[in-house]
Amino acid sequence: MKRKQIVLASASERRIEILKSLGIEFISIPSDVSEKIVEDDPATTVMALAFEKALDVFVRKPESIVIGADTVVFYEKVLGKPANESDAKEMLERISGKTHRVYTGVAIISEEVKEVYCEYSSVKIKQLSSFEIDRYINTGEPMGKAGGYAIQGFGASLVESVNGDYFNVVGLPVGRLVEKLKKMGG
Numbered sequence: 317m318k319r320k321q322i323v324l325a326s327a328s329e330r331r332i333e334i335l336k337s338l339g340i341e342f343i344s345i346p347s348d349v350s351e352k353i354v355e356d357d358p359a360t361t362v363m364a365l366a367f368e369k370a371l372d373v374f375v376r377k378p379e380s381i382v383i384g385a386d387t388v389v390f391y392e393k394v395l396g397k398p399a400n401e402s403d404a405k406e407m408l409e410r411i412s413g414k415t416h417r418v419y420t421g422v423a424i425i426s427e428e429v430k431e432v433y434c435e436y437s438s439v440k441i442k443q444l445s446s447f448e449i450d451r452y453i454n455t456g457e458p459m460g461k462a463g464g465y466a467i468q469g470f471g472a473s474l475v476e477s478v479n480g481d482y483f484n485v486v487g488l489p490v491g492r493l494v495e496k497l498k499k500m501g502g
Contacts, residue, residue, distance in 0.1 A: 320426060322497065325373035325384040330468060330487045338490060340497070347372040347384065351396065358390040359434045362421030367432050370423035381500055384423040387487045389463025390436075391416035398464045404453050407464035408474075413443035416463070418485045424496055431496065435489035437480025439467070444474060462487075 324331060327346035335342055347369035353361055370384025389395040391411050398404035415438050423432045444452075457471060458464040465471035467478070467485045481489045 320500075321377070321380045323373055323377050323380045323382045325369045325382050328385075328487055330466075331385060334483055334486060334488045334490060338494065340494075342383075345373050345377065351386065353388065353394050353396050356394060358388050358394050358417065358419040359421070359436070361394055362386045362388055362419045363423070363432045363434050364421070366421035366423040367425075367430075370425045374425045378427065381424060381426045381497065383493070384425070385420055385488050387418060387420040387462045387484075389416055389418055391463075395463045397460055397462055398458055401453050401459075404458035404464040405449055408441075408444060408449045408452065408458070411441045411463060412449070413441065415440040418462070420484045420487060420489055422489065422493060424493075424500065426500055429500055433492065435481055435484045435492065437478060437482070437484045439478050439485055440476040441465075441474050442476045448474075 322342040324342050324344045325347040332344055349368045349372050351365060365386035366384040370382045374382040391414060395407050398407055417436045417438055419434055419436045421434045455470050457466050457469050465474055467475055478485060483490045
């Protein structure tokens with residue numbers, strides 16, 4: 317039986333790097349789905365968006381196994397990607413000195429299977445001064461990152477500890493994903 321092509325429904329450099337580091341052969345086709353947050357529940361939000369992204373690409377590549385993913389930060393409310401520097405500052409001030417959760421929803425769709433699940437990790441951010449927040453925002457890194465930081469970049473210096481799957485915080489929990497792909501013939 318011929319192995320199905322794996323398609324990542326994302327242009328995220330982080331997700332692409334994670335899959336490449338695992339030796340998974342895949343192609344990347346970005347989804348056209350808008351990442352609007354309409355739920356206060358982070359698990360529901362990320363699973364719904366991951367499914368929408370995967371389905372959007374699956375319609376174009378129905379012979380494939382399509383992986384969709386979405387990540388948000390949750391502390392008192394869902395924090396998506398900052399709209400601007402002011403939004404990033406507000407997010408970083410909100411999570412400074414606190415432990416928040418990072419939720420990633422993953423959807424895997426093929427002709428035979430439609431599966432969606434969610435993983436979360438807890439991240440404690442150091443107590444940050446206004447100067448540290450401004451300096452980090454000036455790197456440009458917070459833009460386009462859930463919660464306004466990237467743990468795999470300069471943002472690592474903001475993190476005190478991680479409890480859970482580090483790759484989930486980066487944007488794609490790998491342990492469960494690899495097991496599911498094996499079962500699906502990917």
